Amino acid sequence: MPTVSDSARSAGLRLERSRASRQFEGKGFRNTAPVGPGLQGNPLPLLGEYFFGGTQRTPPAPLPVDDPRGTWARAPDTGLRVTWLGHSTMLLEVDGARVLTDPVFGDRASPVSFAGPRRFHATPVALDALPDLDAVLVSHDHYDHLCRSTIAALAKRRVPFVTALGVGRHLEAFGVAPELITELDWWEEHRVGPVAFRAAPSQHFSGRGLGDRNTTLWASWVISTDKHRLFFSGDTGLTTEFEEIGRRHGPFDLVMMEVGAFHPSWAGIHLGPENALKAHAMLGGGPLMPVHWGTFNLALHAWDEPVETLVRLATEQQVRLFTPGLGRSLEPSRVEGVTPWWRDVGEPRLVPRLAP
Numbered sequence: 001m002p003t004v005s006d007s008a009r010s011a012g013l014r015l016e017r018s019r020a021s022r023q024f025e026g027k028g029f030r031n032t033a034p035v036g037p038g039l040q041g042n043p044l045p046l047l048g049e050y051f052f053g054g055t056q057r058t059p060p061a062p063l064p065v066d067d068p069r070g071t072w073a074r075a076p077d078t079g080l081r082v083t084w085l086g087h088s089t090m091l092l093e094v095d096g097a098r099v100l101t102d103p104v105f106g107d108r109a110s111p112v113s114f115a116g117p118r119r120f121h122a123t124p125v126a127l128d129a130l131p132d133l134d135a136v137l138v139s140h141d142h143y144d145h146l147c148r149s150t151i152a153a154l155a156k157r158r159v160p161f162v163t164a165l166g167v168g169r170h171l172e173a174f175g176v177a178p179e180l181i182t183e184l185d186w187w188e189e190h191r192v193g194p195v196a197f198r199a200a201p202s203q204h205f206s207g208r209g210l211g212d213r214n215t216t217l218w219a220s221w222v223i224s225t226d227k228h229r230l231f232f233s234g235d236t237g238l239t240t241e242f243e244e245i246g247r248r249h250g251p252f253d254l255v256m257m258e259v260g261a262f263h264p265s266w267a268g269i270h271l272g273p274e275n276a277l278k279a280h281a282m283l284g285g286g287p288l289m290p291v292h293w294g295t296f297n298l299a300l301h302a303w304d305e306p307v308e309t310l311v312r313l314a315t316e317q318q319v320r321l322f323t324p325g326l327g328r329s330l331e332p333s334r335v336e337g338v339t340p341w342w343r344d345v346g347e348p349r350l351v352p353r354l355a356p
Contacts, residue, residue, distance in 0.1 A: 010178040011169065018165050021185045021217065028214030029165070029206065035237060035268040037205040037213075055302040060346040063121040063294070066327035072131050076331050080228050080253060082322075083329040085124050087295035088145055088234070090256065091329075095225040097134040097195045101232055101256075102145040103127075103154060109144035109296050111209065117144070117296040120303065124327030127153050135192040138163040139234030140218035141170055141206050144296055148174050162190055162197045166216030170208070186219060198222040200245045202236035204269050222249045231283055232256045235292070237268040238275040242282035250284035254322065254332050259306040260293025273310035277319060287332045288314065289322040294342065304342045311338055 023029045068083045068091075081093040087109075088102040105127045110116020127150060136159055138146055146167070155175035160182065163171065168181040182190045184199035191197070199219040207213040222245065223230040231245070231252045257280060262272030271279060273290070280288050293306040307323065314321050324330045325341040 007172065007178070010172060010181075014166060014168055014183065017183065017185070018215075018217070021165055023186065023217060029217045030214065031203045031205075031239075032201060032241060033203065033239060035203055037266075037269055055300065055305070057297045057300070057303055059120050059303050063326060063345055064341060065121055065124050066325060066329075068124055068327050068329040069129060071329035078331045078333050080230075080333065081329055081331045082254065082256075082289065082324065083124070084289075084291070084324050084326060086119070086121065086326055087293075088139070088258065088291050090291070091130070092223065092230065094223065094230070095194050095227050097193050097225070098131060099135050099137055099195060099223065100130070100133050100154075101137045102139055102234070103136060103150045104144060104147040105150045105153075106147040109147070109298070111143060117298055120295055120297075121326060133157065133159045135159065135195060135197070136161045137197060137221060137223070137232070138167055138171070139202075139221060139232065140164055140204060141167050141208055141216045142235065143208065144298065145235070146170060146208075151176065160192050162192065164199055164217040164219040166206075169216070184219070185217065194225045196222075196224045198224070198249065200249075201239065201241035202234055203239040203241075204235045204237065220245070224249070228253045230254045230256065231286075233258050233271070233276075233279070233291075235269070236271060236279075238271060238279055240282070242279045246282055246284040250286075252283060252286040254289060255280055255283055255286045256289045256291050258292035259290040259310050260301075261296075261298035262301065262306065263299055273306050273313060276310065277313055277317060280319065285319070287320050287322045289324070289332070294326070304345075307342060311340065 018024050076093050079095045083091040090101045092099040105123050108116045108118050151174040160180050162182050165183045165185050168183045171181050186199050186201050189198040202220040204218040206216045206218050220234050221232045229252050257276045259273045259276045262270045290307050290310050321338050322332045323338050
């Protein structure tokens, strides 16, 4: 356990590094463009949608969930395999290393256990059934990306954590040893074994409660080895900074891009499917995997609208999509075409029960 002096030392260093960042201004971090977290435009139509929208914001039946443990027992033939565990949580197997992104295994994306957005589906595996991990990547500190109970359990594994400036204070408070936490400013890089993690610009905001708005940084991420290069958007709105990321670090073998929880009123801080395709083009293309949908009700659209809209637009634009089902462990280079598993939800089906 870290001592009081250890915690004070890491807190002091964290504050010093935050204040030295070009993105830090006054008392907090800022986006490059003057974009804040507030709603854009007249809020009255938004209230009307909330109370009278009538869309199916939650699935009409249980979502199909696969158990990936049998596949995990075998190494991927191509060196790159992805298992979508829901929302922005993925197990990435990259050239012998395993990386877990934005791990949320809790029942709710919320500061409390009795209220807030609840999962549509069980996690494909229990947290303690995950294989050995080489690193955990946390893009930013919002509740649907940083879950206290999940981090507390992972802390016991003594796995290295990589995250954006300032987020380490949460990780440390949840039990992660300070020496296992690496915080990065935009464009900084840290290597864990064969994997290099580079924080890159995004357009969002941070905060977990009253009084801590934007006291930690948010980032998108380039994850690379000698053989593979991946991009993970975290949460972001559309920014021309994606062009610079593409120039510096593209092309990518897989682009994992948020498409859910979108609305014109907060288009500056969440992409949605149309802007996800624009960002994907700026990055230089590559197979596009939609994430940040299908697990929590965080917006006013139908639960499957983000992916349906993305499929329609991507077909028109001839963009290759990678759409694994929940718990499906697949190698992107070996998957051709869209697998629209979500369209069967609500149809009669037998959902296999996961082994204990």
